[in-house]
Amino acid sequence: MRTSPRVVVALAFIGPLIWGMGIARASEEGAGERPPSIVLIYADDLGYGDIGPYGAARAPTPHLDKLAAESLRFTDAHSAAATCTPSRYALLTGEYAWRKPGTGILPGDAALIIEPGRPTLPSALRDAGYATGVVGKWHLGLGEGTEKIDWNGKLAPGPLEIGFDHCFIIPATVDRVPCVYVEGHHVAGLDPADPIFVDYKRKIGDEPTGRENPELLKTKSSRGHDQTIVNGIGRIGWMEGGHAARWSDEDIADALASKAVAFIEQNQKRPFFLYLATHDVHVPRVPHPRFVGRSAMGPRGDVIAEFDDTVGQVLEALDRLNLADDTLVIVTSDNGPVVDDGYQDQSLALLGDHRPAGPWRGGKYTVFEGGTRTPMLIRWPGRIAPGVSDALVCQVDFPASLASLAGREFPKEAGPDGRNVLDALLGKTKQGREELVVQGGGVNIALRQGPWKFIPARNAKQPAGALHNLDDDPAETRDLAADHPNRVAAMWNRLNEIRGR
Numbered sequence: 001m002r003t004s005p006r007v008v009v010a011l012a013f014i015g016p017l018i019w020g021m022g023i024a025r026a027s028e029e030g031a032g033e034r035p036p037s038i039v040l041i042y043a044d045d046l047g048y049g050d051i052g053p054y055g056a057a058r059a060p061t062p063h064l065d066k067l068a069a070e071s072l073r074f075t076d077a078h079s080a081a082a083t084c085t086p087s088r089y090a091l092l093t094g095e096y097a098w099r100k101p102g103t104g105i106l107p108g109d110a111a112l113i114i115e116p117g118r119p120t121l122p123s124a125l126r127d128a129g130y131a132t133g134v135v136g137k138w139h140l141g142l143g144e145g146t147e148k149i150d151w152n153g154k155l156a157p158g159p160l161e162i163g164f165d166h167c168f169i170i171p172a173t174v175d176r177v178p179c180v181y182v183e184g185h186h187v188a189g190l191d192p193a194d195p196i197f198v199d200y201k202r203k204i205g206d207e208p209t210g211r212e213n214p215e216l217l218k219t220k221s222s223r224g225h226d227q228t229i230v231n232g233i234g235r236i237g238w239m240e241g242g243h244a245a246r247w248s249d250e251d252i253a254d255a256l257a258s259k260a261v262a263f264i265e266q267n268q269k270r271p272f273f274l275y276l277a278t279h280d281v282h283v284p285r286v287p288h289p290r291f292v293g294r295s296a297m298g299p300r301g302d303v304i305a306e307f308d309d310t311v312g313q314v315l316e317a318l319d320r321l322n323l324a325d326d327t328l329v330i331v332t333s334d335n336g337p338v339v340d341d342g343y344q345d346q347s348l349a350l351l352g353d354h355r356p357a358g359p360w361r362g363g364k365y366t367v368f369e370g371g372t373r374t375p376m377l378i379r380w381p382g383r384i385a386p387g388v389s390d391a392l393v394c395q396v397d398f399p400a401s402l403a404s405l406a407g408r409e410f411p412k413e414a415g416p417d418g419r420n421v422l423d424a425l426l427g428k429t430k431q432g433r434e435e436l437v438v439q440g441g442g443v444n445i446a447l448r449q450g451p452w453k454f455i456p457a458r459n460a461k462q463p464a465g466a467l468h469n470l471d472d473d474p475a476e477t478r479d480l481a482a483d484h485p486n487r488v489a490a491m492w493n494r495l496n497e498i499r500g501r
Contacts, residue, residue: 035130035407037323038272038274039274039276039328041278041311041331042091042137042276042333043278043281043333045084045337046280046337048358048370048373048375049354049359050304050354050375051304054358055355058296058301059297059302059304060294060305062308062312063315064311064331064377067331067379071377072377072385072389072426073377073387073388078373078392078394078438079091079332079395080417082336082440084282085097085140086103086439088140088334090395091395091398092399093118093414093415094398094400094414094417095396095414095418096437097439098445099417106139106140107237108178108200108236109198109200110172111141111146112140112141112158113141114162115162119411119414120399121273121402124406125403125406126165128271129270131270131272132163132272132273132275133164133275134159134167134168134276135167135256135260135275136168136256137173137277138167138171138277139172142156142158142182151187151190151196151197152195155186158182158185166263168181168183169183170252173282175233176236177237177238179247180242180247181245190245194242195242197239198238200238207238210233210234214226219233219344220234220344224342225343250288253278253303253307257309257313260310260313265321268321268323277334280306280307281307283343284343284345285302291303291306297347298349298350314329325382329378329379330376333375335364335372336356336360336363337370338364339351356370360474360476365440367439367440368440369470371440372438378426383426392434393432394438397418397420398418399414400418400421401420401421405422419433434449447494451472452467453468453469454487454492454495456495464485466481
């Protein structure tokens with residue numbers, strides 16, 4: 001059932017009061033002791049089969065390999081959607097994004113799509129006494145919906161209005177303008193004498209574009225990405241000004257890692273929640289020179305190695321500060337992989353026998369398993385036994401589950417689709433969700449129940465839809481709908497019930 005605007009408004013006023021009254025139970029992990037800090041490292045477009053712990057061999061991931069040996073490794077963990085904005089929305093709110101119009105892949109000048117005042121994952125942890133910080137890719141909008149964003153003024157509402165104490169973010173995606181960082185409420189390093197202007201409908205200013213000046217490109221487009229050129233790379237959208245604030249793509253990973261480590265250092269005396277949303281391995285894939293040639297797959301493999309280094313920097317900081325034993329670390333991805341996503345970076349030509357989605361069909365943008373089944377490693381030394389779990393879990397469960405870890409109960413009306421699967425995340429049980437709705441591109445959704453997956457028809461050639469048994473057919477190549485009409489009918493009815501129809 002969708003959260004109504006009236007309920008959201010009410011939550012905006014009573015949410016903080018409810019939290020302050022302490023209605024939630026104390027979790028057994030947190031009772032009588034400091035709850036663990038939480039570091040959530042959220043890769044971008046990293047597939048199930050892209051890293052060593054899940055069988056990859058063509059891109060080195062030594063830090064992730066070591067982390068996996070110390071972690072619970074999940075084989076049936078999912079993002080809520082196969083694209084970035086909706087998966088991030090679900091992760092922070094506990095609500096499937098397809099329930100709310102306007103939560104598709106956002107342009108770089110979109111307004112904030114999470115209502116300030118509603119309970120979120122960071123607000124739940126902040127109200128439980130955590131310092132909360134987001135570093136990296138945001139892509140959930142900034143500012144009010146009725147106003148065009150003024151990139152030269154105060155950028156609000158944003159992360160600080162939905163539960164984060166600190167933010168250092170990439171506003172949207174690196175292939176979209178504006179190509180600047182936002183720290184707090186303002187563009188970092190902006191020279192007031194060189195104001196920023198952004199437009200997604202028409203060209204502004206006289207800066208070169210990828211379409212008009214391809215000779216200036218160091219990374220050429222395979223489709224789209226041919227508007228304003230920043231750092232030798234064509235972007236989506238037009239941008240003018242802000243030259244002192246513009247990033248260098250080669251330095252993004254190090255900049256984000258540095259800010260993440262600084263947040264940990266500044267908040268080491270208290271429980272903290274760090275949401276580190278990396279740019280890697282999203283396009284444009286422009287690794288720092290020290291990673292060029294690190295893999296056998298060109299830039300896409302090299303930025304997987306760069307992502308691994310980011311993980312290593314964070315883990316080293318936890319070790320150096322003697323925080324590792326008191327910190328729950330989660331590494332996962334916002335959706336499945338994509339190879340050629342708009343730039344000529346040899347990603348297809350050099351793929352070789354690497355299988356970015358592992359044994360699963362599809363990838364980013366698709367409703368197949370490869371679109372949402374992501375790697376997920378969870379480490380808490382001494383509290384989570386290393387091993388493998390096949391529990392069905394989803395990132396939409398993080399608000400309810402991590403709030404419980406902190407001794408709080410996440411309001412069901414605020415996160416209607418999330419479940420408290422903390423015991424599964426901690427390895428106490430291999431029983432996770434009984435069912436899950438996953439979202440492909442647009443509002444295309446599918447229903448998982450155990451090994452069964454039902455994908456509703458999108459055309460007249462499939463009057464009911466397709467049914468797959470993932471235990472027998474991980475590649476989703478055999479449609480069993482004709483053999484199991486009763487199951488198809490039951491799953492179709494259940495999906496419509498969940499959708500509220």
